[in-house]
Amino acid sequence: MAPPKSDLPQGTLDLLILKVTALGPVHGYAIAQRLEQVSRGVVQVPEGSLYPALHRLENRGLLAADWKETETGREAKFYRLTRKGLKQLETETADWHRLIDAIGLILGMADGGAR
Amino acid sequence: MAPPKSDLPQGTLDLLILKVTALGPVHGYAIAQRLEQVSRGVVQVPEGSLYPALHRLENRGLLAADWKETETGREAKFYRLTRKGLKQLETETADWHRLIDAIGLILGMADGGAR
DNA sequence: TGTTAATGCATAGAAGCACGAGGTATTAGA
DNA sequence: TCTAATACCTCGTGCTTCTATGCATTAACA
Numbered sequence A, B: 001m002a003p004p005k006s007d008l009p010q011g012t013l014d015l016l017i018l019k020v021t022a023l024g025p026v027h028g029y030a031i032a033q034r035l036e037q038v039s040r041g042v043v044q045v046p047e048g049s050l051y052p053a054l055h056r057l058e059n060r061g062l063l064a065a066d067w068k069e070t071e072t073g074r075e076a077k078f079y080r081l082t083r084k085g086l087k088q089l090e091t092e093t094a095d096w097h098r099l100i101d102a103i104g105l106i107l108g109m110a111d112g113g114a115r
Numbered sequence C: 001t002g003t004t005a006a007t008g009c010a011t012a013g014a015a016g017c018a019c020g021a022g023g024t025a026t027t028a029g030a
Numbered sequence D: 001t002c003t004a005a006t007a008c009c010t011c012g013t014g015c016t017t018c019t020a021t022g023c024a025t026t027a028a029c030a
Helices: A012-021 A028-038 A047-059 A083-107 B012-021 B028-038 B047-059 B083-107
Strands: A063-069 A075-081 B063-069 B075-081
Touching: A012 A028, A012 A047, A012 A063, A012 A075, A012 A083, A012 B083, A028 A047, A028 A075, A028 B083, A047 A063, A047 A075, A075 A083, A083 B012, A083 B028, A083 B083, B012 B028, B012 B047, B012 B063, B012 B075, B012 B083, B028 B047, B028 B075, B047 B063, B047 B075, B075 B083
Parallel strands: none
Antiparallel strands: A063 A075, B063 B075
């Protein structure tokens, strides 16, 4: 029984991709699988979201790509994190936590908190 | 010096508004202030985001509005959560936590060996 | 052998949302 | 009188995400 999937808030996909590529070079298809597996099916990345995001990150110089062979002997485009991408990953991760904490405060508001 | 603000990921603003209105009727301007205060300045809601969101939620039947007088004797549009809005708030809150946990798993992925 | 499923890449079009900039009006205070 | 704060609104831009579609290869399978 697959857990219900959630649409990703705008901007978080880039962060997740940067995180996965930070662990070593991977090709796009594997990134989507990784995200789905680790999140236990909650995060699902359609290819129409994935590939534009990868190109976006590559154009911004946060990722670099080379064509290589996969373990199964197929050609695939392996992405790796650039130094600039690593910096971006760090700041975006910090931003993410700050934002999540802030939203947690809001969602945790009780009726007694005001007035 | 104001704490660094974060742009809201697309989709989260509605959730936050629903949460604030769940605590009692409030007018739009106060919603933005509440969010900013409780989040300690991290969440900032420009009016160009706020009012479209309120109209959106009202059109979807999640909020209802009445013109009333504020404590300072001014006319303002007070929003309150409908029954449908409450249901929506509950499911969206659950979705949010599920997603945050999932992303937490991803961001917590170790880069290699134990640590 | 034909067909489906999985792998792996890509783009186009539509829909949605946040934001900046601009506008109106009232009230309080310097 | 001028400014700041309160309180509402809308238009246009920019960006992302998703659905749908296309291509090509390989493996499984009926």
